[in-house]
Amino acid sequence: ERRAQIAAFDGDGRLADGTALPLLANVGNGADARAAAEAGAQGVGLFRTEFLFFDRDSEPGHEEQVSAYREVFEAFAARGTAEQPAKVVLRTLDAGADKPLPFLTDTEEPNPALGVRGFRTELASPGVLGRQLAAVAEAEAAAGDTVDVWVMAPMISTTEEAASFRTMAAEAGLKTPGVMIEVPAAALTAGPITEEVEFVSIGTNDLTQYTMASDRQLGSLAALNDAWQPAVLQLIGATGATSHGPVGVCGEAAADPALAPVLVGLGATSLSMSAAALPAVAAVLRTVSPEQAKELAAVATAARSSAETRAAVVAQLPALQ
Numbered sequence: 001e002r003r004a005q006i007a008a009f010d011g012d013g014r015l016a017d018g019t020a021l022p023l024l025a026n027v028g029n030g031a032d033a034r035a036a037a038e039a040g041a042q043g044v045g046l047f048r049t050e051f052l053f054f055d056r057d058s059e060p061g062h063e064e065q066v067s068a069y070r071e072v073f074e075a076f077a078a079r080g081t082a083e084q085p086a087k088v089v090l091r092t093l094d095a096g097a098d099k100p101l102p103f104l105t106d107t108e109e110p111n112p113a114l115g116v117r118g119f120r121t122e123l124a125s126p127g128v129l130g131r132q133l134a135a136v137a138e139a140e141a142a143a144g145d146t147v148d149v150w151v152m153a154p155m156i157s158t159t160e161e162a163a164s165f166r167t168m169a170a171e172a173g174l175k176t177p178g179v180m181i182e183v184p185a186a187a188l189t190a191g192p193i194t195e196e197v198e199f200v201s202i203g204t205n206d207l208t209q210y211t212m213a214s215d216r217q218l219g220s221l222a223a224l225n226d227a228w229q230p231a232v233l234q235l236i237g238a239t240g241a242t243s244h245g246p247v248g249v250c251g252e253a254a255a256d257p258a259l260a261p262v263l264v265g266l267g268a269t270s271l272s273m274s275a276a277a278l279p280a281v282a283a284v285l286r287t288v289s290p291e292q293a294k295e296l297a298a299v300a301t302a303a304r305s306s307a308e309t310r311a312a313v314v315a316q317l318p319a320l321q
């Protein structure tokens with residue numbers, strides 16, 4: 001019934017007092033990006049680039065990468081102006097664990113989720129990341145000045161890794177490097193990490209998996225794999241409280257209309273989700289002031305279980321009743 005009342009997203013994410021809270025889309029290719037722009041997304045908060053690398057036995061070449069990235073950037077070119085370009089956050093290759101790639105992933109690893117994945121791939125297979133960043137830089141230049149491309153690395157655990165990614169992005173000529181916060185160690189050291197990079201984006205899918213020590217692919221562990229778990233919310237809060245610069249959230253949690261205001265209260269400055277989730281999240285945020293979001297965050301982090309947390313938050317959100 002509530003669904004029927006939710007209007008299409010008007011492309012302008014805001015809180016009740018008018019504070020801007022950009023609502024961005026998670027996309028995986030050009031078609032997704034065009035659909036997201038059509039649905040009103042203000043930009044892209046997570047461009048997963050694995051699609052280009054799946055189902056093949058070697059790395060895609062430079063030209064192929066440039067044109068695939070360009071397609072996504074150009075889907076948002078008309079959403080921005082030279083003064084206010086549309087943001088597209090591209091995530092560099094996240095190979096390994098739940099996203100194995102035949103030519104990069106060692107399938108003999110005993111614990112793939114704890115193995116060589118994401119940014120760690122650079123250690124085992126140096127060069128792939130640098131070539132990807134070079135293609136991103138060329139695609140960005142081709143897409144024009146109405147799109148602002150940010151790049152972020154997945155599976156960062158330490159400040160040194162963040163610094164190393166910043167150096168690589170700079171070498172490619174990319175000016176806005178960031179990292180994903182999806183490992184508890186990174187959430188706890190978000191302060192020093194954000195002295196090295198310009199922004200962070202919290203990946204709640206993996207942050208939940210690693211905080212709760214529960215495989216995200218196991219349906220039988222769904223109760224543990226829940227971003228409403230107090231421990232997960234506390235790590236998100238630590239990230240929000242200590243980060244310098246923008247703090248996005250791009251995991252599934254951002255698409256939950258009850259959790260979205262809590263994430264804002266914990267310090268999120270933008271939320272990224274599948275385009276289909278935008279209208280419901282936008283509608284709830286419009287009913288919540290920044291002060292109320294902070295109160296919801298306090299209620300959420302003080303609760304003792306995920307069920308208690310959710311119930312306490314929903315009780316304070318008339319828009320969801």
Ligand code: PEP
Binds near residue numbers: 046202203204207250
């Ligand atoms: C996450 O981990 O929350 C995330 C957004 O990335 P992925 O789901 O692609 O690992």
Ligand code: MG
Binds near residue numbers: 203
């Ligand atoms: Mg992840």
